[in-house]
Amino acid sequence: MQQVAAEVEELSLAERAYRAIRDRLVMLEIRPGAPINEEQLGQSLGVGRTPVREALKRLQYERLITTYPRRGTFATEVNITDLAHISEVRQELEPLAAAQAARRATGVDRAGLTDLLAELESVGTSGRDAADLMRLDLRVHRAIYTATHNPYLEDTLVRHDNLATRIWCLFVDRLADMAGHVEEHGPLIAAIVAGEAETAARLARSHVEHFERAIREAI
Template identity: 85%
Template structure:
């Protein structure tokens, strides 16, 4: 099973709980674990080749992030995707995504710029139409997470990762109805270029337009 590229810094050794968290998180985001589906600790532990303790630790975090929910005497389930949450999520992202883009443009190191430039090259392959919807969504997640990391503000990064995860679940739910997914993902190209060039105002404007366009595309698809 292909995994979304995560936020692991080069050389960092991940704990078993962190590995389990990131793997289960991305399965939930990409709807590989369907909304409303029961969460089976034993099956997850077996599929990830870890013990139940790391899985339990991961599930505690995922419940806080609204990706799973636990009901007394019923068990634990993947959170349903509720389209009414879209407005609330977009409200947060419209304020914080431009801030993150601007701060990334101000604070990007040489290493950050090299990472973002490499992602820009990956976006060019999306232009050719060779990638399917799932690959495009994985690339979209990867770009967002890279920009958040480049802010060098762990609190801002954590908040935006959680909200982008929830937004991506909504996107996955309506992916079959979206007519221009490639175009949505390609919008990241100019945004990355503005960050690499150190243009915070332009980066902020592009980030806000991207979030607004995402919400409009989902609403048009409903």
């Protein structure tokens, strides 16, 4: 029993390490090209090396870190040429996720989305900084993906949204209306909560297209 309990604890620590390191990479708190130090990460997160190593295995698969023989492990560079490929995937799957969320969201999902909608409505007057706005954007997208109740679709979209967010972070100082971009989620969430699948799909596609256009204008 003690061994089973230890394994469960190790899994939970690995998941905690994964989420924390992932979001540092996504938000560019770990800068592109920066070396990844397992010991330092473990100390900062209050976990041992094993959970960190398990987390790094997942993050390499998600293209957030890369390992070079005899050189070490590094945060991947942000390549603007990836934007078209990422957007191509998201333009197909984001509308699908929004429609499925509108059809499948549980009462708990809709309550959580309604809370996010209320938060979005105050964005214009809240004085949030850019990093806080991007974290809100991530929370909104992840809540929608969760509400699809399709773990394969959720996993795929989380990974691509993470990569898109890294590009966004790279050009954040050049973007004119970050708050407006985040506020765009309001009608989308309202459509999902109301169960309006076709409207949700249309708004999701428009949002992805607007994101790509805004980045290209900022380059």
